[in-house]
Amino acid sequence: MTEPFNVLIVDTDRTSLALLDMMVRKLPNCATLLHSSPDMLLSAVDKINYDLAIFSSTLPQMDGVELARRMRAVPHLATKPVVIATSQPDTPEAEEVVASGVAEVLQKPIDPVEFRSRISRLAQSSSQETGAVIERHFTINSPEYTALEEEFFTMLARVSGLRDRETPLHNKRMARYCAVIARHLGLPADACRAMRLAAGLHDIGKAGLSDALLHKRGALSPEERLQMEEHTRIGHAMLYNAQSPLLRLAADVALNHHERWDGSGYPRHLKGEHIPLAGRIAAVADVFDALTSVRPYKSAWSRDNALRYMQENAGEKFDPACIAAFESGQEEIAAVMLAMSDAASGDDGADAA
Numbered sequence: 397m398t399e400p401f402n403v404l405i406v407d408t409d410r411t412s413l414a415l416l417d418m419m420v421r422k423l424p425n426c427a428t429l430l431h432s433s434p435d436m437l438l439s440a441v442d443k444i445n446y447d448l449a450i451f452s453s454t455l456p457q458m459d460g461v462e463l464a465r466r467m468r469a470v471p472h473l474a475t476k477p478v479v480i481a482t483s484q485p486d487t488p489e490a491e492e493v494v495a496s497g498v499a500e501v502l503q504k505p506i507d508p509v510e511f512r513s514r515i516s517r518l519a520q521s522s523s524q525e526t527g528a529v530i531e532r533h534f535t536i537n538s539p540e541y542t543a544l545e546e547e548f549f550t551m552l553a554r555v556s557g558l559r560d561r562e563t564p565l566h567n568k569r570m571a572r573y574c575a576v577i578a579r580h581l582g583l584p585a586d587a588c589r590a591m592r593l594a595a596g597l598h599d600i601g602k603a604g605l606s607d608a609l610l611h612k613r614g615a616l617s618p619e620e621r622l623q624m625e626e627h628t629r630i631g632h633a634m635l636y637n638a639q640s641p642l643l644r645l646a647a648d649v650a651l652n653h654h655e656r657w658d659g660s661g662y663p664r665h666l667k668g669e670h671i672p673l674a675g676r677i678a679a680v681a682d683v684f685d686a687l688t689s690v691r692p693y694k695s696a697w698s699r700d701n702a703l704r705y706m707q708e709n710a711g712e713k714f715d716p717a718c719i720a721a722f723e724s725g726q727e728e729i730a731a732v733m734l735a736m737s738d739a740a741s742g743d744d745g746a747d748a749a
């Protein structure tokens with residue numbers, strides 16, 4: 397017997413809750429978990445698990461979007477799909493939800509046919525694995541499939557690298573640093589691999605920027621800087637609607653790799669654990685590689701100096717837990733730096749994953 401697909405429903409309106417409960421239970425092999433209080437749910441979040449969540453947009457202690465953000469900040473729930481049920485789907489808030497990729501919007505009153513097709517699609521695109529913390533990966537584990545997936549992400553990272561001014565091996569090293577940090581955070585092997593593949597696409601949104609902007613020599617004007625920052629949203633928009641959980645993880649990385657722990661990053665100025673874990677990991681890896689690489693405006697920092705900078709900024713720019721994981725993975729980080737040095741390698745950086 398296949399494990400049931402568990403749907404968490406949070407709504408204070410008893411009628412609405414009962415209706416959603418009934419609609420979900422009518423779907424094949426679906427079970428429900430009902431809650432009416434976000435605070436109570438968050439207080440027990442360590443013990444809760446689900447495959448999909450449906451939150452009402454209007455809840456007493458916080459709105460559905462805020463609840464979705466908080467749930468996604470919990471490592472084992474970070475990639476669970478969330479649907480916000482709202483009677484006002486055309487508001488700017490609802491548009492922000494869709495743009496952020498935190499959740500999808502479902503219009504109330506709920507149309508049963510649309511509901512069935514949306515939930516079935518989300519259920520289909522999710523695996524039944526519950527162990528992976530970052531990545532709800534495909535259950536297809538054949539060597540051929542894995543090789544195909546690696547190849548696909550490598551090719552996509554190569555396309556991404558063609559539009560980038562970074563050093564050729566930046567994507568490849570940064571992706572590997574992400575996997576090291578994930579491993580030292582205690583994430584399972586599947587999640588570390590997912591992080592490596594997804595991180596290779598962190599700057600894919602630069603494909604949507606103009607040549608003039610990408611190849612400009614010298615400092616960017618404030619307006620140009622804002623245009624450059626759009627690569628995060630562009631990358632996210634390219635990937636977030638994918639069926640593949642791995643591509644959706646890549647969308648998370650693309651959107652959030654420039655967010656900073658203290659809220660000083662972009663594009664949404666998220667703070668602390670409101671930043672998805674994948675974004676927090678990518679931020680550490682991306683900045684460290686930038687510091688230890690030669691850029692037109694600077695020479696490469698030593699690993700020790702760059703590590704000191706990262707440590708000094710733990711709890712300010714970077715998630716302290718990610719910095720601690722980065723510190724404990726220094727032996728592997730040093731090995732990646734040595735194996736993939738820009739100076740020593742003739743590699744064109746194509747194998748970015």
Ligand SMILES: [Fe+2]
Nearest residue numbers: 598599653654
């Ligand atoms: Fe970037």
Ligand SMILES: [Fe+2]
Nearest residue numbers: 570598599682
């Ligand atoms: Fe980067």
